[in-house]
Amino acid sequence: MAPRHRDGDVVASVSGKWVSWVHTVVAYAAFLGALIVGVALHYKKIVQNEHYGYPQEWFPSVSATIGDRYPERSVFQVFIAITSGPRFALVALWYLLTARPGTTLPKFVAGVGIFRTLTCGGWTYVTSTDDHKWHDIFMISYLVATLPWTLGCLALSPRNPAAVKYRKILAGAFFGTLIPLVYFFIQHKVHKVPGAYTIYAFFEWSLVLLDVAFDAVTAMDFEGFELVVKDVKGTSRGNNKMVVDAVLEKEKDKQVDQVFSLRFSWPDALDAAADVYNGFVFWSILTSLGVLVWYFPLWQMGLSGWEAIIMSTVSPVSLSIGPLRRFVIQNIRWMHLLSLTGLLAYLVKSPEYRLLSVGFAVCMSCLSWAATFYTERSQPARMEARISAFGLGLMASTIAKFAFWTNNPIWPVVHAQNGGWNKTGLALAILAVLRSTRRTASSGGEAPSPRAKKGSSALAGLGLAGLFFAMHSLLSDSSTMILWVWEGYPVRGPLAVPHGSYTIFAMGVGLLIGLFYTDFARSWTFFGIGSVAAAVLTTYSNWFGYYGALILAAYIMALIPVLITSAVRHSPATTFGLGFLVYNILVLAHVWIVAYAFVPGGFLMREHTDYVMTVTMLCMGAGVFSAQASEPNNARKSTNPTARKQRGYYIYVLVALQLLSASIAYLRFPSYNYTPYHKDEKLVTAGIWTIHFSLDNDMWTSERRMRDAIKELEIDVIGLLESDLQRIIMGNRDTTQYIAEDLGMYVDYGPGPNKHTWGSALLSKFPIVNSTHHLLPSPVGELAPAIHATLDMYGELVDVFVFHSGQEEDVEDRRLQSEYLARLMRSSPRPSILLSYLVTKPNEGNYNTYVGEKSGMRDIDPSDWDRWCEYILYKGLKRTGYARVSRGTITDTEIQASLSPTPPLLNMSAFQNLVSCAAVRILGKFAVGEPEGSDTLIAEEQVPHGRRFPALFRGEGVRGHRYHVFDEPQYFE
Template identity: 45%
Template sequence: MVLIPEKKGVVLSRIPGTAIPFAHTVFGASAFILALLIGCYGHYYQIVKNGVAGYPEEWFPSVSATTGDWFPERNVCQILIALASGPRLALCYLWYLLIIRKVGSNDGSSTTAYAKFLFANDVVRTVACGGWVYVTSNDSHDFHDVAMIVYLLCTIPHVVGTIKSAPPNPKAEKYRRIFGYTFFGALIPMVHFFIQHNFHRVPGAYTYYAFFEWSLIISDLGFDAVCMIDFEALEFRVVDVSSETTKSQYEVGSGALGHSELKTLGGSSVSKMVSLLERIKGRDAISFAADVYLGFIFWSMLTSLPLMIWYFPLWHMGLSGYELFLFCNLTVGFLGFDNLRNLVDRSKGTVHLMSLVGVLSYKILDPAYRLMAVAMGVSLSLMAWVTTLYGQRHQNGRAEGGVLTLALGLILHNVLKQAWWANNPIWPIMNATNGGQNKLGLFIGVLAAVQVMLRKEPHLNETKSIDAPRKGAEDNESWVKGAIGAGGFLFCMHNMFTEAATISRWSVGGYPNTGPMPATGGFMVIVAMAGGLALSSRRRFVTSWIWYGVGSFGLTILHFFEGNVGFIGGLIFTVWVLSLFPTLIRAVSQQSPGRTFLVTMLVYNFLALASVWTVAYAFVPVGVWMRERTDLVLMAMQACLFVGLQNARVNSWTQVSETTRSRTAFSTTRLLAKVALVGLMGLSFLICLSRLPRSAPQPYHPEHKLITAGIWTIHFAIDNDMWNSEIRMRDAIRDLELDVIGLLESDLQRMIMGNRDLTQFLAEDLNMYADYGPGPTKHTWGCTMLSKFPIKRSSHHLLPSPKGELACAIHATLDVYGEEVDVIVSHNGQEEDFRDRQLQTTELGRIMRESNNPFLFLGYVVTLPGPGNEIYELLMDGGRMHDIEPTDSDRWCEYLAFRGVKRIGYARISHGGITDTEIQAGKYQLLDATAKAHSRELDGHHRSLSLTDFKNLASYEQIPEDGVPKGMRYPSMFYGEGVRNHRFHVHDRPLYYA
């Protein structure tokens, strides 16, 4: 549709309305059809081959193999897709206009919002299509998969929304439903055959998968082609407008719409937007930014509190008494006293300024006093925010402004953590030596607090006349339900959405079913959070029980499924939860703050402790009741949200009039919030791009076919003085030139560990492949494997633990210089539970014994070494493994073992104050062809040997260091005093072997 002059103009061309959907269909179909024909002609055997089988078992190519792997079919497809993108984007916009014209002015505001949502969704879907077409799995597997997931997710509202909003036309509706049903119907068998191929590795399954994949292309193009039926009555004109004609004389000239309908098609929206932009002044934007930053400060201190509390029971190996600081948030109950509440309300800027003691606490070296300062900061910040929300409770515009800035502060918190690899740069565990930006964060916080102090706003006693509580707003049922809902919601936010990578770690599985990597997955979660917050304005929808069912379904998928399937469920849950943010918080802020937020914090604290108990059951009273019961915690959380929604459906956002001032504030805040959301998503996208790997990892000494492997228990990346230790860990791993390392006590994606993720930082900074190991829902303390060698496949094990803490293990197969080598990283139970350790070690022995590949063991097994120690013998003898140095009797928990490789060296390196546990490292070399031919340890022969004969295969003859080539030696920097307090100890030197 074009603009033509009201009085005159020359029509240069007339284009039928069907031209745009026709062009899109022709270019799109040609792209895939020509790629298939060219591919089958030129590279048939290559494009039907996959990681499981080739021709004749696999005889039909997949879409990705056809369009992404070979020249010229790949390039032909990409050129034609580029040609199709213009008509596709035009189609998105024309459909937006058609929706508004269909309804006219009957329900203009809601329909306009719906049309905008559908238009935005379709644009994102179009861009995502370009993402998986132009970035193939060979270019970036993660980016390709993320783009495909986004495309499929956006297809759901695209299909449903198009069918619901289409003009009445039985023929078009019939074809749309056919193509829609075939599209979604094909997904079920497609997923089935994908599982058969990817996990069960069934030859031929990928061919059947490919048929359903191609059917999606046909259904997708066919669905959009139906638009030709809707556009038959439209005509597009290219008009030459004389120069003296002004823009005000234009009208819509499609032959179907007149000048009066210009406003319906967006003129009013544009004028409203322009009016808002004109009204927004610099001080409005500054006030908004200050509130968002103070929201970020609140989330920063709230998330750091459990992390700092955790330091003390970690070192006490049990309850320490410092856990009571979790209840510092109960001071909010004092707001029940009118005088104190009014004082805080009149001094909000000052209270925010005082709360910055939690940020300033990084200057306090003593961990106990640092924790006290953070607890004070959390208490003060919470009281300031509660007073803000309560003071604005009957002015919807200002109240929602407070809620939105708090929500945006949470998203900002996630974006900055994404930039700092899951660490918050202003946390009290950060400082200038480990990547902290405490001074800058504190300085901006002071400016934000001062801005609040200088701001002119009505206070509680000034708004009583216009804010008299509405009838029934403070009955007992209402405030209790609201408090329960808000407590469950705050716990949900803290537990699952204060780190963008948490959802991807909840769904992590063994290779290759790992789900998206933290950078790409984190970006998708931030987009989902923004989408949920944007959806929150549709209050009737977000408080519906259907929407509650959708959110609960997403959480169920996240909890019970691994990989991409679980992650998609997590995205659905993310959108649902964030859509509730204003509704639940606004509902609870209408009640008396003292009693209401006191109960809110009690519910939050109860759920927080319950979530910790699920993994810490061995160290807390009556822990057996909550052992591994995250499902119960999630059910309790959902029950709280159900109660809160039930209350919000009746009491929130209704029967409240707004003053002109509050409506103006409402519109201004909404506009600023939209700008902020777009900016945060853009920033997250740039961070994601900057973190994508630039090159494949390479081992340190390929010239010798050397493997340097180590094991290290790292105490959750909190050093002995309560500072984040990831950078110091990175330096030690890099300087030791470790090709493979197992890290124990590494699962930090919990409230008590700050929802951190040392794995992503170390993997990206050291350029290594990473297997996170069993995720947070598996209730272990975590084990991670980092490798310079590609991980071909891996499985995660929860070792038998009938009584004590649950033990985890990773069994991975690596591609080491073209050969398969198996590695186990394990963290077994504690000394107190002998039966657990016995069962766990027996299982490890079975896994190692049954493998035919060369094998490396990197693990934590609580036992003394040597004959006569049952656990040690179960590991070495039962697994048919050689101890790296049997005469080293000064060991207790960390052990290295090997089979089927040549041992070169062994060293023990002090922990340097990072933990209380040393690093152990072994150097190995692949056997050459001659040695491999004579090896009695490979291809299962180790199982046929007697135990004595197997032990005699290992030579323990030591040689001096100068008898070892320089590239195979340990770095000399660790001799003597060492570097950064890391040095060779016990033996005071490495041991080398013939």
């Protein structure tokens, strides 16, 4: 046998622990050396941030210390370069210490360690000053890799109680520090709290110290290693030394989490990824159906008949037919492939046929998944895999919407021009179906024992109804429940970014509870906790309400394994068919609480979110009752090594999704350094736009086209009406996120989805100092939302009101609303602007309440006789210009009706009014700090260039947008 080491004289030897000590000392020297030099030479400069300097801020952040100035930057870079050698050696020694035959985890952890070292060099030598984008990419990559490195080191730790203890303490402190770190960063960035960045800096430095200290613990493990240099040719003049040629013995009985103890298999990992992607496709297709259906009642201003397509979800009822059930089960791959027509639907131009295509896809998808669950019912391991894929698919869909500003990139209402990834999504879906269905059982599986307790099939079906509705209505977008608890500025609760990642994290925790702690997940104790959380979310706002949302999210996800496992013990036609039928009723109910004015018997559901939430929880409770009456079927699953191994791959996917979510939250975090278009002239361009739920005439989402128009019109402050899309039928979307982030604007969403309005929102280049939300008197008709916001415009506080009044038919509602708003505007002592939808003619009726002594407000252009809905009023500001811009094809689905026969259910008077007020966007220009001025019109030549409207929209304009009615802007003296 060949010798393990070549013979030769020992030149030098050193204990392996010194690799850890050198790494620790040099790394600390890099950071602390830069801190000492920076404080000594540039103290006041490195504590300065975009809001405050010394003395409000008195301790520098890590980034300001190591990357902004010479020579501290050079000190840091030199020592970090020296650290790289011990760092690579540390990773190598850790791999040698933990490597075992037949295991892949040590290799994975070593690869992560190398990746972290390389990305550390990236953000070290590419500073934010050099290239902010690449600095952030390297930094995010490093932080993301920290989680698997930390968890991997904990999982592979040798039997050294002291080392394990310190690793747990340091890892817990590291991740625990992230919470106050994010909190104080938001206090600094969003609330501009003096001194908040100093506290943030302390936590940031703590992360650095804890990160290095975690790796320093390896010194306790490396004591058994000795690094030896041998002279095998006799060329050395060094002294011979005796060393022990030994390596650390394998620890055969070491305790490692059973889930990760078996050999890693890439084919099995691909199977898990394919399963989860199929779940993602299911939820993408299902969540797209409501958006397409919603287009038609918008077009007809009432029930259109196309709403019946939502019943396509009840297709599992057909599985009651024996031959058909056997056919579906034996051809499950083809059923899944047929469901992919929903991803091809974006190629269909006709809205009607596109809806029919998606309806067929939903039919096939619900049928396929019900049959898949039923087929796997006798195979607990495969059953858990499908359930995990179903839950993780929802998480993947939610994360995709988190990344794409609440639009799913494979929906049929998006395409390449407005942010769609349809071709990529379809190609991956085909591959995923082909892979995940290659081992599906074709016999239908063994039925449970006739003597086994199965509970009630009807209650199991109700449980699925509540579960599916809760998943879809509350968890299909990470911002939905955040907007439920939103109450305006100053911020007193969560924000869609970054706190949407908190919702996603809670979803992951809930799914793990359902998989690992099934008995607790199906207990009445947990149901009680979930019910209390639902009540808290429904009745409270701000952070307290959101805490209820997080607990409810975890509870809903924990029920997925419990309720589906219980349901498959019965006929899928009963459980899944009934489940989707009641789910559809709940979908309609949670729309009718807002749309009560347009549907028969709508008054019964008016403003009753509490009813819908109560029924949802009762349905899930019925499912829990049935599940408790069933015998658990997890004995084989818990003892089968293959099942434990398979579970591990889905947990890997879950961890990857959580890391992706955190990365998206970091990348999307707003800068809050917004600048008005004409700051030198102290000019404000304000506008009002009824965006009609962000669907254009051809059934495409319109955020990007809206963004272009707002940008080209140089609008600083804009009110958006009919903007609440946080319902199943509207896709659980939020148009304001994309526009605000892309254009650099603060946003107030207005009254949330649980306030039962069609929505009002405010976007502003100026900081929103304070905002309150109002629901104006509406005894008969739909609720009228209003926002009263105070903005900091060039150092002067200006009030902005955004308001949507009731319909023409509700005369008394509109009168009461006009009086309420007039009093509200009159009470403001500050300069004010009203951006509104008033439903009145100039100089008639309620117009004289909105304009005049009762309100203290002036009309921006009393000579504009051709108005019915959209108005801009003002006081205490100099009005310099006024314009109306045609809508093109962006927002008005009902404008199509004027080009085609009148639909039979269309209210003609309401339609004419909508065409009148939705045809244009109303714009006004104001000069801050100047007296109001007169109504005298002046020629454009007399107006300074900085105060003029963009010439781009003159004549034929651009993309269907042009100055309208007057064919040119109006300017005032």
